[in-house]
Amino acid sequence: MVRKRPYVCGIDAALDVVGGKWKVLILWALSTGTKRFGEVKRELPGVSVKVLTEQLRELEADEIVTRHEYDETVPRVEYSLTEFGRSLNEALGPLGAWGARHRARIESLRANA
Amino acid sequence: MVRKRPYVCGIDAALDVVGGKWKVLILWALSTGTKRFGEVKRELPGVSVKVLTEQLRELEADEIVTRHEYDETVPRVEYSLTEFGRSLNEALGPLGAWGARHRARIESLRANA
DNA sequence: CCGGATCCCGTCCGATACTG
DNA sequence: CAGTATCGGACGGGATCCGG
Numbered sequence: 226m227v228r229k230r231p232y233v234c235g236i237d238a239a240l241d242v243v244g245g246k247w248k249v250l251i252l253w254a255l256s257t258g259t260k261r262f263g264e265v266k267r268e269l270p271g272v273s274v275k276v277l278t279e280q281l282r283e284l285e286a287d288e289i290v291t292r293h294e295y296d297e298t299v300p301r302v303e304y305s306l307t308e309f310g311r312s313l314n315e316a317l318g319p320l321g322a323w324g325a326r327h328r329a330r331i332e333s334l335r336a337n338a
Numbered sequence: 339m340v341r342k343r344p345y346v347c348g349i350d351a352a353l354d355v356v357g358g359k360w361k362v363l364i365l366w367a368l369s370t371g372t373k374r375f376g377e378v379k380r381e382l383p384g385v386s387v388k389v390l391t392e393q394l395r396e397l398e399a400d401e402i403v404t405r406h407e408y409d410e411t412v413p414r415v416e417y418s419l420t421e422f423g424r425s426l427n428e429a430l431g432p433l434g435a436w437g438a439r440h441r442a443r444i445e446s447l448r449a450n451a
Numbered sequence: 452c453c454g455g456a457t458c459c460c461g462t463c464c465g466a467t468a469c470t471g
Numbered sequence: 472c473a474g475t476a477t478c479g480g481a482c483g484g485g486a487t488c489c490g491g
Contacts (some may be wrong), residue, residue: 230384232437232441232445233363233366233381234363234366234437235433235435235436235438235439235441236362236363236366236430236433236437237362237366237437238437238438238440238444239434239436239437240362240433240437241444241448242437242444245483246483246484249350250346250350253346253347262453262454263452263453268346269346270343270346271343271485273484273485273486274453274454275454275456275484275486276483276484278453278454278455279483286447287444287447288447294453299452300452300454300491301452301453302452302453302454309440312436313436315432316433316435316436317432317433319428319429319430320348320349320430320432321348321349321352322348323352323425323426324345324347324348324349324351324352324353324355325351326348327351328345331351331354331355332345332351334399334401335354358463359463359464374472375472375473375474379473384465385464386465386466387465387473387475388465388466388474388475388476389464391473391475392463392464407473412472413471413473414472415472415474452491453490454489454491455488455489456487456488456489457487457488457489458485458486458488459484459485459486459487460484460485461483461484461485462481462483462484463480463481463482463483464479464480464481464482465478465479465480465481466477466478467476467478468476468477468478469477470473470474471472471474
């Protein structure tokens with residue numbers, strides 16, 4: 226997700242932040258509130274620990290999520306959206322609505338291919 | 339861009355359509371009207387002919403763009419958005435605005451990394 | 452429980468050369 | 472002009488093992 230060329234337009238820049246395979250889903254999972262690592266993982270069927278960790282760290286570097294590590298005997302890490310992350314999530318709203326509305330159509334196109 | 343798992347949410351489905359490296363930029367280029375292959379290519383600095391062709395074909399299969407081939411002595415192919423494609427483009431509007439608004443911030447985060 | 456480290460593989464993508 | 476064909480490299484991402 227490191228861009229070598231200058232951004233052509235705003236969407237270009239936005240997708241550089243949210244372009245990872247699981248990032249929008251992480252955003253989506255965290256939109257309902259703070260969650261522990263394991264909780265996030267459970268909401269993303271199929272993601273590996275390594276990749277989830279990587280993408281969370283990248284989102285953290287982009288100031289989209291914050292990471293809170295609790296120093297207890299039982300390891301516990303919580304993630305939540307920043308204000309910046311919430312604004313990104315709102316900007317994704319219409320796209321999500323579009324996808325939800327046309328989901329069946331997309332799936333049927335995929336099926337015929 | 340062929341999905342093996344079921345879509346988790348609408349954004350998931352939308353990104354399956356628009357997830358290619360250059361697809362949103364193609365959408366963006368075609369949003370101002372019909373364009374020839376070479377014109378589209380000129381607006382996407384760095385894209386290779388092969389990849390541009392591939393992504394245009396995928397968008398065509400997803401009914402996002404239409405392809406019009408003219409049978410003239412000089413080869414000429416024009417691409418334009420479908421109604422479906424225009425609706426997708428509108429859904430991308432807020433995300434583009436978000437990216438444009440925070441573009442400088444994103445770039446500076448990238449620079450420090 | 453939450454990762455870090457390592458290995459490995461598929462695919463995505465770019466460069467080049469060639470064609471109608 | 473608008474592609475097709477082929478090759479090679481880079482990168483994303485999964486599996487597994489190990490550590491605090």
